[in-house]
Amino acid sequence: MPADEVTDPVTAKQVRSSAGATAMPPETAPARPQVDVSAARAALRDVPHEPGAPKPDPIVVVDGVRRTFGGLTAVDVAHLEIQRGVITGLIGPNGAGKTTFFNLMTGFDRPDEGDWSFNGTSLKGIPAYRVARRGMVRTFQLTKVLSKLTVLENMRVGATGQHGERLLRAMFAPFWRKQETSNTTKADALLERFLLIKKREDFAGSLSGGQRKLLEMARALMADPELVMLDEPMAGVNPALKQSLLGHVKSLRDDGRTVLFVEHDMDMVRDISDWVIVMAQGKVIAEGPPDSVMGDQRVIDAYLGSHHDQDISEDMEDKIIAQAQAEIDDDNSSTAPADVEGEHRA
Amino acid sequence: MDWQSIFSEALQQGLGPVAAVYCLAAIGLNVHFGYTGLLNFGQAGFMAVGGYAVSSFVATWGLPFWLGSLAGLFAAGVLALLLGVPTLRLRADYLAIVTIAAAEIIRQTIGSVTLLTYFGGQDGLQGFSSSFANLNPFSGPVGIPGVVTWRPYDFWTLLVCWVLAALCCLMVWALMRSPWGRVLKGIREDEDAVRSLGKNVYAYKMQSLMIGGLIGGLAGIMSALQHSAINPSFFATDTTFFAYTVLLVGGAARVLGPVAGTIVFWFLISFLDLFFGQATSGTNPLIPDWLMNSNQASLVRFIFMGAALMLLMVYRPQGIFGDRRELAIDAR
Numbered sequence: 099m100p101a102d103e104v105t106d107p108v109t110a111k112q113v114r115s116s117a118g119a120t121a122m123p124p125e126t127a128p129a130r131p132q133v134d135v136s137a138a139r140a141a142l143r144d145v146p147h148e149p150g151a152p153k154p155d156p157i158v159v160v161d162g163v164r165r166t167f168g169g170l171t172a173v174d175v176a177h178l179e180i181q182r183g184v185i186t187g188l189i190g191p192n193g194a195g196k197t198t199f200f201n202l203m204t205g206f207d208r209p210d211e212g213d214w215s216f217n218g219t220s221l222k223g224i225p226a227y228r229v230a231r232r233g234m235v236r237t238f239q240l241t242k243v244l245s246k247l248t249v250l251e252n253m254r255v256g257a258t259g260q261h262g263e264r265l266l267r268a269m270f271a272p273f274w275r276k277q278e279t280s281n282t283t284k285a286d287a288l289l290e291r292f293l294l295i296k297k298r299e300d301f302a303g304s305l306s307g308g309q310r311k312l313l314e315m316a317r318a319l320m321a322d323p324e325l326v327m328l329d330e331p332m333a334g335v336n337p338a339l340k341q342s343l344l345g346h347v348k349s350l351r352d353d354g355r356t357v358l359f360v361e362h363d364m365d366m367v368r369d370i371s372d373w374v375i376v377m378a379q380g381k382v383i384a385e386g387p388p389d390s391v392m393g394d395q396r397v398i399d400a401y402l403g404s405h406h407d408q409d410i411s412e413d414m415e416d417k418i419i420a421q422a423q424a425e426i427d428d429d430n431s432s433t434a435p436a437d438v439e440g441e442h443r444a
Numbered sequence: 445m446d447w448q449s450i451f452s453e454a455l456q457q458g459l460g461p462v463a464a465v466y467c468l469a470a471i472g473l474n475v476h477f478g479y480t481g482l483l484n485f486g487q488a489g490f491m492a493v494g495g496y497a498v499s500s501f502v503a504t505w506g507l508p509f510w511l512g513s514l515a516g517l518f519a520a521g522v523l524a525l526l527l528g529v530p531t532l533r534l535r536a537d538y539l540a541i542v543t544i545a546a547a548e549i550i551r552q553t554i555g556s557v558t559l560l561t562y563f564g565g566q567d568g569l570q571g572f573s574s575s576f577a578n579l580n581p582f583s584g585p586v587g588i589p590g591v592v593t594w595r596p597y598d599f600w601t602l603l604v605c606w607v608l609a610a611l612c613c614l615m616v617w618a619l620m621r622s623p624w625g626r627v628l629k630g631i632r633e634d635e636d637a638v639r640s641l642g643k644n645v646y647a648y649k650m651q652s653l654m655i656g657g658l659i660g661g662l663a664g665i666m667s668a669l670q671h672s673a674i675n676p677s678f679f680a681t682d683t684t685f686f687a688y689t690v691l692l693v694g695g696a697a698r699v700l701g702p703v704a705g706t707i708v709f710w711f712l713i714s715f716l717d718l719f720f721g722q723a724t725s726g727t728n729p730l731i732p733d734w735l736m737n738s739n740q741a742s743l744v745r746f747i748f749m750g751a752a753l754m755l756l757m758v759y760r761p762q763g764i765f766g767d768r769r770e771l772a773i774d775a776r
Binding site for chain 2: 204206224225227228230231235236237238242243244246247251254255256258260261262263264268269270271274278300317318320321373381
């Protein structure tokens with residue numbers, strides 16, 4: 099990661115202090131100063147609560163990104179901006195395209211069309227590993243720990259710009275030993291913070307589901323990312339650990355990082371997000387602060403179906419069935435099945 | 445039953461040049477399969493291009509031996525590149541299919557009549573190893589008299605093979621303790637996770653395929669020199685699977701796994717051969733003629749070897765050097 103890509107002042111300072119080498123990670127992981135997030139949150143106050151609303155300081159800008167699987171349009175985002183320095187939640191019913199959207203943003207999947215940028219530079223066609231090096235690191239819905247590596251080794255893999263990862267230098271330890279020591283110090287500090295220090299020498303495969311989530315998050319932080327993308331960080335985590343995970347996600351923001359996360363747990367979304375984006379059937383249908391979004395009629399409809407607050411009388415039922423039938427007759431197979439489904443799900 | 449000669453000859457095989465060649469082949473596979481998780485079922489192909497490069501350079505074109513050896517390594521590297529470019533971006537099974545097919549294509553092509561003038565068809569090539577043999581400093585039988593001895597040329601090749609194997613082990617050790625090796629092991633566990641952490645997975649897999657392929661090419665060169673001859677049947681599919689057996693017996697992803705594996709494997713296989721050979725020979729054999737005759741004896745060892753392998757996989761699937769804790773993770 100060249101130094102000019104580092105805009106986060108905290109990270110930039112660390113890079114400068116480390117013996118002149120641009121790619122060297124910090125010697126130690128210093129206690130990060132608390133960044134004042136109120137300014138970033140205040141900036142969101144004037145943003146209209148509309149899908150695709152422009153933000154004062156966007157870190158990610160998405161334009162016309164579309165991904166189809168056969169006839170099904172999984173993601174179709176016309177315009178979306180993600181504000182720097184805050185926690186943005188991405189919610190939506192199952193199959194809304196949230197994870198596909200994550201995959202597209204991080205280079206794990208390629209869209210049919212559209213462009214998106216990170217810190218002002220386009221990420222279109224950039225492979226996943228380069229996206230990560232630019233400071234946009236993701237985690238996975240189904241945790242991906244490296245089972246037969248120890249927890250510490252998992253952490254060390256996360257560090258970027260390691261000299262010892264070059265084949266010719268790898269054979270000779272003096273080239274990388276010093277860097278390895280500093281990476282280990284950094285890893286230990288993170289493990290301490292994420293309560294995994296006692297598991298340091300255990301195989302990652304022996305961790306519980308919640309611990310794996312913690313490890314994955316900690317490992318992502320080894321790369322000092324500007325934007326952390328968490329795909330369902332709470333899935334399969336017991337309530338006790340959930341509280342501490344929540345704290346960790348908030349602490350990422352307090353470090354000055356931007357967080358984008360996908361989650362189904364509404365309590366969590368309400369608790370920690372500064373801004374919420376709602377997706378349904380591949381589109382962004384609503385945006386806004388958590389409370390306003392959760393009262394939004396479009397969101398309720400998307401989650402519960404548009405007839406959720408009406409008793410279905412026979413009259414009503416006939417009407418719905420007739421409507422659905424008409425639609426089916428209208429275009430036998432060209433319509434994506436999801437489009438029909440949403441109308442008469444009541 | 446002459447136990448002393450059975451042990452002596454089995455030991456001669458277990459430490460002998462053939463075992464050493466398989467050790468090299470298995471070290472290459474260890475880099476591929478053990479550390480990176482690449483399913484290369486065509487190690488015999490890498491050996492074939494290495495062995496045929498050196499023998500045809502010398503025997504067909506009359507070029508110097510050292511140039512042929514370099515060409516052998518170069519050809520193995522090029523083969524790795526050719527196989528890797530189309531397959532390493534795909535799922536792991538594609539590499540397995542492509543490598544096993546490529547190894548057979550190479551073997552059939554080399555043995556074809558069209559190329560008879562260059563590679564000698566099914567009869568192969570001879571008379572290319574004199575430069576190597578001239579370097580042999582030994583003249584009489586070498587070894588520990590009464591325990592195990594080798595003919596001078598055999599000892600010379602086994603010495604060179606084992607020295608090369610030791611150097612390869614040293615290189616594998618140095619690489620696998622480094623951050624580079626850690627990335628390889630990470631790719632073996634989950635390549636998407638490694639990709640998400642900013643590593644160019646494709647480049648790492650290619651490097652691994654080339655390093656393991658080069659070691660395979662080295663094994664092919666030594667195999668040709670050890671026999672002082674070469675023909676396509678040296679590089680049939682079972683060569684690859686013997687190398688895999690050696691690797692699994694010793695323990696995959698362990699630096700010394702292939703070394704221990706090859707010694708145990710070749711010791712046992714020749715021990716069984718000698719034992720059944722002796723037990724079925726003579727006028728009053730140990731094993732009665734109606735149960736097993738001397739013609740069957742040399743094949744029965746493979747049945748026992750297979751059974752022993754199955755038992756090994758059931759009771760010690762991690763091999764001799766493997767770590768039992770790693771297995772506990774798989775069971776989850």
